[in-house]
Amino acid sequence: MINVSISSTFILHPYAETIKRLFITAILSSPSFGERNSLNLFFTDFNKFECENHPLSFLINPIWLPKNMSGKVSAFIVGATGQVGKAISKELAKTDSVDRVTLFTRRQIDPSQGDTENDYSKFTVKVVDYEKLEENHTKDFEGFDVGYTAIGLIGTQSIEEKTKVDHDYLLEAAKLAKAGGCNNLNVVTGGSSKDSPFFYMRNKWVIEQDVSALGYERVTFYRPGLLLGGNRENLPLAYKLSSPIVNFLDRGRFLSLDVPALAKVMVHNSLQPAKAAVEFLENREIHKQGIKLANTNNNNK
Known part of the structure; x- marks a missing residue:
């Protein structure tokens, strides 16, 4: 209600x-x-x-008072320097209805991150210590309408380190954003299964359960397969070698997904009326929505 x-x-x-x-x-x-x-x-x-x-x-009014009378939306990104985070930033830069974007990062960066095609004047970079989010950055997470999280490790890190970054950092940021007034959260997870023999999938399932329990009025989980076409330099060698092969074999994107398509769907979907309090978008559905959005944009040019 x-x-x-x-x-x-x-x-x-x-x-x-x-x-x-x-x-x-x-x-x-x-x-x-x-x-x-x-x-x-x-x-x-x-x-x-x-x-x-x-x-x-x-x-x-006065029965219902919008939080933002201008109709504009403020947003934040956790995991802004990863391949998905960069793509989300690019989409938000092109979205007129979003007039303020904060990138939460571990180090100071240029908000454009190399993108010379779009205007990033509405972006702010906030350097945070993820080990002390609640202690030092509670107020930094106040006043947002929409949040996007795309934080996670890809590589040979230990289970403890991956749990800390993928789960603990994300959950703490989500808690602070919720306490600060945000009620629309969009989370990139991936393959998720409670009973999977693989830690990665079990951890993603736990993330989805714990974030859902925070009580957001709207939270959407995006479950892409192998991500392709992203802008990130420090990917593991195995990832770089396998991506071209998967790109060629999985033309229908049943097991993989183009990063720009994921970002486009996330931003578009987050600004549309919700279908449910908690939503899950699987790889194939994200791909199909991405094609529709691309076709719509081309027809409007």
Whole structure:
């Protein structure tokens, strides 16, 4: 159920909840939103992100008060220097509805990270100590609408180190962002299985469970296969050698995924109305959505 701000008249009225639901139902089922079943919507919990971003949201005041009256969105990226993080940054740079982006990194970087095609003036780089996030950086995670996490190790690091980076750092950042007001989190995981013999897949399953338990109003997990076409120099040799082979053999992208497509789908999907409080997008579905978005962009040029 969404939290709404209503006037004293509505608070004192004995039928305040019914009146509130009827009014918001009428707005969300309006033609500007799209075809909806008003009866079903009335008996369904409203989606906060959906209400805030509805084109008629201003009519819901004082029943519903958008957090950002300008309609613009603030975002952060954890794992901004990896191949997926760089691609997400590039997509956000091209997205007009996002007017503030913070990159959380371990070291100072140029926010463009070599991209000379887009404007990164709305970007800020915040250097953080992931070992002391709660101690030193609680306020740095306040005030965001949307978050993206693409943090993780690829290589021969120990299980302890991979757990610390992939799980612990991510979870701590997600906790701080939630406490700071963010309620739309997008997380790159990958192959996930509770009973897998492989640590990587078991760890991803634990990540999904623990992040889901934080109580975000909306969290989406993206499960790509082998990532291809990313901009990252320090990939393991085995990864570099296998990528061209997989790229050739898996043309339909059943087991692999192009990094730019993943980033495009993540940004686009995060700014659309949610289908559920917790969503999982598998490799093949991300690929198909990426093709549709690419075709739409080409047709609009």
